[in-house]
Amino acid sequence: MEVINSLMTWILKHRIRQIERFKNNPHEVQDEILLKLISTAKKTQFGKKYGFSHISSYEDFARQVPTHDYEGIKPYIEQTMRGENNVIWPTEVTWFSKSSGTTSSRSKFIPVTEESLEECHYKGGKDMLSLYINNYPDTKLFTGKSLSIGGSHQINPLDENKNSKYGDISAVIMQNLPLWAQLARTPSLETALMDEWEAKIQKMAEETLKENVTSLTGVPTWTLVLLQRILEMTGKNNISEVWPNLEVFFHGAVAFGPYRSLFKALIPSPGMRYMETYNASEGFFGIQDQKESEELLLMLDYGVYYEFIPMEEWGKEDPCIIPLEAVEAGQNYAILISTNGGLWRYKIGDTVKFTSTSPYRIKISGRTKHFINAFGEEIIVENAERAIEMACEATDATITNFTAAPVYFSENKNQGAHEWIIEFAKNPSDAELFKSQLDEHLRNINSDYDAKRYHDMVLKKPIIHFATAGTFEKWLKSRGKLGGQNKVPRLSNNREYIDDILKWL
Template sequence: MEVVNSFMTWILKNRIGQIENFKHQPFRIQKNIFDELIEKGKYTEFGKKYSFDKISSYEDFARQVPVHDYEQLKPYIEKTMKGTQNVLWPSYIEWFSKSSGTTSSRSKYIPVTQESLEDCHFKGGKDMLSIYVNNYPESKLFTGKSLTIGGSLANNPLNGSSSSQVGDISAVIMHNLPLWAQFARTPSLEVALMSEWEAKIERMAQEVKDENVVSISGVPTWTIVLLQRILEITGAKHILEVWPNLEVFFHGAVAFGPYKNLFKELIPSEKMRYMETYNASEGFFGIQDEIGSDELLLMLDYGIFYEFIPMEEWEKENPKVIPLWEVELDKNYAILITTNGGLWRYKIGDTVKFTNTDPYRFKISGRTKHFINAFGEEVIVENAEKAIQAAADATSATITNFTAAPVYFGDSKSKGAHEWVVGFQTFPNDKDRFCQVLDDTLREINSDYDAKRYKDLALSSPKIHFVQAGVFQEWLKSKGKLGGQNKVPRLSNTREYLDEILPFIGS
């Protein structure tokens, strides 16, 4: 295995020169990608509608092609899912990544083309490894297995053919990995793609506990659930007793900060490394490339052309949109992407702040809307408002205000949850039913929340404080924000607001 490790490390390090190239020539690389995307899309249904054949510059593109959100691209995507090709992208599309939905859709389906698989998602995974072994030349990454924790696949719901499938992007990637990559990972593909999560965690734990796991890749939430189960099965005090050669956790999807202490408890070693990536259904965008830094390097040669909307422009009918070469440091921007997956000037909903422009490094600053995504559940305000109204209707309650935030894992045996403070004019006639309906409605309208709540594997049932309406007013008053346009934040991905409000309960 040492020979394999040396060979793979040498192969991966060869990519570093190309990464250095786009770091130092970002505009040339982005211009080349822009030209390729326009040429590829010229004869698609979308390209014909917006006269791609008349686009010869970025200015033409910005003038002719409007900014799109999911609802605006949805008709093109559904047409593709039903089997029509050459709608958004010229190559054949049979894979669709499923992610949390919008106000009117329980789930979103993002096209995954062969180009986006190979030139974006696969390339991102290889670059993650390249950067890692370049930073840690003594690594033994390829002397054992990589534990990958992904989602599941299902037949395309809009197409009777079993050849077209939908699933989490991790599952789509895993299913299509080359043979060498399949050999290097664990558990077996059959187990990795199971859809029943309780059985999946159990099978994974049983299958991987005796492997020589050197690295883990996944979302912190499910990784914790799996590691806890492995400790239960083996009776080990910590994971290094099970996998003594474990050296790195590659993580993404949710902020890692709240999980650091718990991972240190599960993996008590100062030598354990943590490396963040920023990948999503729509593409692979960033990699933590410097030791000791929490910044991400913007990956510029993955077939994605980037634009940005300053957040002060976000609510405007015609917001200002700028290309990469016009961004400024420490400003909050919403991301727009045009991709080799057939997304054109698409708002992905994330916001970033650039910390460096030579090369382009950034931090993820949040979402364009209030949300909770502490465990990968992606609950947005629209979800919360529908659920709380349903609960109020079911219990003859009248709500005046509410806010919610995550309850993070307290130790290696605890689970996450959502904690709500709900103000009432008329209290529910049945508080237990109120909690149940709120939870059930969220599960019904948000597939990611439903997955995390399944049999309490990652999220426990919501914790709700039933309070008098005046609690929120007292809190606002204490902050000098009573009246006017000041509002109680509906959702927050941190406990900043909730922890300020809780002392007012019962006061």
């Protein structure tokens, strides 16, 4: 195993030179990506409609091609799902990633082409390892196995010939991994792709607890469920006693800050490391590339062309849209992408803040539809997660999940409020202190919220419910969204989610 470890680290280190190229020449690389995408798709139905043959610059592209949300591009995707070729991308599409649709109750289906698998998702996975090895050259990562938690997939019912399938992006990636990667992971593919989530967790625990696991990959929430099940089954005090060679957790999908203390308690090894990635159904976008910083390096050579909408322009009929070269550090932007998966000027629903423009590094700040702005307070997910984290630190608490929404004015009330439901793995030492700390830190973080809270004139103190263990899991299960890519919406500007979850308290 030592020989394999040395060989793999040597191979993966060679990618660092290419990463340095796009870090040093970001605009040149992005221009190359755009022109390659346009050239490749110019004879597709979409390319002909929008005159791709006459596009030779970003200015042409921005003028000729409209922006799309999912509803806008959905007709093209449905054509593709029915088995039609050359609609939005020239090569045959046999896989679709099913997004849980966290901004609505409806599922979304994202084409996963051979090019997006190879040049984006797989390249991102390899770069994650390359950057990790570059930071930790003494790693023993390849002396054991990677435990990955994925979703499931099924036949696409719209395709009469049954030639295509859809599923969570993790399942699509896992199903198509090359043999060498399959041999390096656990549990078995059959178990990893089970669709009944509760049975899957049990089977995964049974299969993996005796393996030499050196890394974990997955969403923090569901990884915690698995780790806790393993401790229940083994009777061990912590995961380091089960997997003494475990050295890193590659995580994404939700902010890690609120979960950090719980992972440290479960995995007390001083050598344990954590590395964040930004991998979505639509593509692999960012990787944490520095030891001491949680910023994500924006990956610019994956067949993805980026554009951005300043959030103060969001919702306008004709918003200002800018390319990468025009972004500024510290500003909040909504992302648009054009990809080798056949998405064109597509609004993915995520917002980011640039922490650096040389090289381009970002932090995920939230979702375009996951915010609270009922009273002009403009609370974004990043604000809420940071305030929760600080309240937890002050009261020695650890959360598993939370959601929040506004309480609107009514005929009898001329004050609003924010209502929270929070589920803990470790309850606060002082419940009232936790509530006051959450409010106080949110006021310190967000001046608009602070102004509305002044003397309770617009917003009164937040209403906070402490949920019993398993509440959010039960709610997700009731909606058929347990496991996989499914997540609890952190914030909502309406009460659709919170009123439903309150029934489970």
